[in-house]
Amino acid sequence: MPEAATTPAMAxxxxxxxxxxxxxxxxxxxxxxxxVVLPGEELVLPEHEDVDGLGGxxxxxxxxxxxARPRLRVVCxxxxxxxxxxxxxxxxxxxRHKEPGGGGGGVYWVDSQQKxxxxxxxxxxxGIVIAKSGDIFKVDVGGSEPASxxxxxxxxxxxxxxxxxxxxxxxxxxxxxxxxxxxxxxxCIDSCGRANGMGVIGQDGLLFKVTLGLIRKLLAPDCEIxxxxxxxxxxxxxxxxxxxxxxxxxxxxxxxxxxxxxxxCEHMTTDQRKQIFARLAES
Amino acid sequence: MEIAKRADAELGAGTAAEPGPRSxxxxxxxxxxxxxxxxxxxxxxxxxxxxxxxxxxxxxxAEVKVSKEIFNKATLEVILRPKIGLPGVAEKSxxxxxxxxxxxxxxxxxHPRTSITVVLQxxxxxGSLLACCLNAACMxxxxxxxxxxxxxxxxxxxxxxxxxxxxxxxxxxEKEARAILTFALDSVEQKLLMSNTKGxxxxxxxxxxxxxxxxxxxxxxxLG
Numbered sequence: 001m002p003e004a005a006t007t008p009a010m011a012x013x014x015x016x017x018x019x020x021x022x023x024x025x026x027x028x029x030x031x032x033x034x035x036v037v038l039p040g041e042e043l044v045l046p047e048h049e050d051v052d053g054l055g056g057x058x059x060x061x062x063x064x065x066x067x068a069r070p071r072l073r074v075v076c077x078x079x080x081x082x083x084x085x086x087x088x089x090x091x092x093x094x095x096r097h098k099e100p101g102g103g104g105g106g107v108y109w110v111d112s113q114q115k116x117x118x119x120x121x122x123x124x125x126x127g128i129v130i131a132k133s134g135d136i137f138k139v140d141v142g143g144s145e146p147a148s149x150x151x152x153x154x155x156x157x158x159x160x161x162x163x164x165x166x167x168x169x170x171x172x173x174x175x176x177x178x179x180x181x182x183x184x185x186x187x188c189i190d191s192c193g194r195a196n197g198m199g200v201i202g203q204d205g206l207l208f209k210v211t212l213g214l215i216r217k218l219l220a221p222d223c224e225i226x227x228x229x230x231x232x233x234x235x236x237x238x239x240x241x242x243x244x245x246x247x248x249x250x251x252x253x254x255x256x257x258x259x260x261x262x263x264x265c266e267h268m269t270t271d272q273r274k275q276i277f278a279r280l281a282e283s
Numbered sequence: 284m285e286i287a288k289r290a291d292a293e294l295g296a297g298t299a300a301e302p303g304p305r306s307x308x309x310x311x312x313x314x315x316x317x318x319x320x321x322x323x324x325x326x327x328x329x330x331x332x333x334x335x336x337x338x339x340x341x342x343x344x345a346e347v348k349v350s351k352e353i354f355n356k357a358t359l360e361v362i363l364r365p366k367i368g369l370p371g372v373a374e375k376s377x378x379x380x381x382x383x384x385x386x387x388x389x390x391x392x393x394h395p396r397t398s399i400t401v402v403l404q405x406x407x408x409x410g411s412l413l414a415c416c417l418n419a420a421c422m423x424x425x426x427x428x429x430x431x432x433x434x435x436x437x438x439x440x441x442x443x444x445x446x447x448x449x450x451x452x453x454x455x456x457e458k459e460a461r462a463i464l465t466f467a468l469d470s471v472e473q474k475l476l477m478s479n480t481k482g483x484x485x486x487x488x489x490x491x492x493x494x495x496x497x498x499x500x501x502x503x504x505x506l507g
Contacts, residue, residue: 039388039425040433040471079430081390090390090430114428116325118344118394144344144397180395 026086029095029108037095037110043087045074077109113213117142117242119178124198126207126240127171127186139171142209142242145183149173153187155195163200170201170246172238201238205248206255212243214266225265228277229258311451311499316418318426324402326427330419332451334409337416339423343399351398356391358398363416366405377413381420384467384477390430399429410453413465413479414439434470438496439463442484448495464489466496473497 026042037043076082079091089095093112100106119125119141127139130146138146149171154163165171177185188198218225219239229235233254238246245262249255257280265273312333321327324340347358361382363374385401401420405412417437424431441452441460449456457463462482469476475493484492 038434038470039431040469081430088432090432091428092425112428114325116344116427144346144394180393 029087029097032095033097034094036093037089038092039090041089042083043080043089043095043108045085045087075107077107079110079112080108111213113211115211115243117212119143119147119175119184120241121175121178123175123178123241124239125173125175125186125242126201126238126244126246127173127242128207129165129167129169129171132165132167137165137171139173139186141175141184141186141240142244143184147175147184147186149186149188153189154199155189155193165200170207171199172201172240172246173198201246202248205236205246206259207244207246208259208263209243210245210263211266212241214262215239215241215243215245218262218265225262225273228273229261232277232280233258312453314418316422318422324423324427326423326425326429328419328422328426329406330415330422332411332415332418333453334407335411335415336406337412337419338404338406339416339419340402340404341399341420341423341427341429342402343427343429344394344397345400347396347398352396353391355395357389357394359386359389359391360398360400361385361403361420362400363403364405366408377416380413380477380479381416384417384435385420385424387476388431388433388435388469389424390432393430399424408454410455410457411439411451411465413437414451417467417477435467435476436470436500437465437467438499439465440492440496442482442488442492446488448492450495450499462488464492466493468497468500470500473500 026044028046029043030046032043074087076087079089079093081088081090087108089110091110091112093110096109096111098107117125125141125147127141127147127149129137129149130140131138135151137149137151139149140146151157151162151165152159153173154165157163171186171188173186173188174190175184175186177183188195190196190198217223219241226237229237233249235254235258236248237258240246245259247255247258247262249258261276261280264276268276314330314332316328316330318328319326320329321338321340324342325345326341327339329336329338344357351358359382361378362370363378363381364370365374381401381403389399391399401423403416403419405416414437417435421435425434439451440463441449441456442462442464443449443456443460449460452460452463460482462480462484464478464480464484466475467477468474478493480489
């Protein structure tokens, strides 16, 4: 039975719930950053500052909309939908914001936890080949439909020189077509025609599934978990954004230890993790 | 960060305070919810209302049979299993009510030609079963990360022969009541999504029950 979460987090959740449901009014997105938001809440975007306000002779630009100040252009990320000039929250999680590089309002998204993968264009995923039909392979990436992978989408593949891919092989590739209306498609080459690490994953090793949030955490630039794992044993590891990790170490026992540690990483604090690594390094 | 993520995953674990009674007999039984307890489904939740307990699991968006697929939205399926015996007509009717409620809030247009399956298992039944099933289904959909336009909650009330209102009736109160009304309300503006009524009641009593349920629903929203 999982234990209840820590009290400060719970108190925060309860107070946010009280506030949002009692008022039922839209909240300003900037005030809600890093707080838990629930589906159905509306967020008001910050207003556009009049950068090019007064001209040389003190003129003001003519406003064509009826007096309402224009809003900043923001990118609406996962978990948010546009509704009118507001953002509607569709998933439960913490609201995050990234400052823009150039002009515009930046990106807003909801950090939510999920086990089910929905294919997204540009994601690198690990798939399992389930069928070969004519010129394409059907690859299971964990979504609602198997993705299709053409045999020409490998480095150095031509009509005469077919890649050596069998049913049951693991493939690391990138999704190039992934929207709700079409069957997803993946390829194992980048736009220059080079493999860049993609293709069939070698023999042995272990494939296991974790939640999508853990993968994002492990792939974050400042994550120390993978470096610490590398210091423990020499290993090969592949992360798929669809929640799948393939890991291979020298012996089966080491591979299993690595798999268990990665699965447990989700629920451990930094101290507990350091303790476990220290114990493993000793033995 | 890890603790925060776990808090999000197990949102609502623990008990929520009971809302203050408006009139004697209006206080709701102690209720609690736990999420992410099953490892196979994409989302799961267990909802407890007094002694009534329902376990829900959600699978989706997943593959759907060609005969059941809808070209522009997700196919929502609800399966309700009673505690003992085979599912019968009463279960089928409750499944349809829960499915209609879920279809009103789930953004199915984001996942066309997929299926979202909600499986509910009655663990113990001590009154207000339909309301408890609705709450468990909502919490499980949130845990699975299915996009929704609002949360919903189920509230049931019983009218006894004197016209007194009891919210969240027990089995004994349901047997002695002259009418039992169950409502599903959304979390944004407490609008009515679904109502299921059994028994004899007047128009004014219906409005009174609905108003009492709407006053109570922000308390469920706190749990979310």
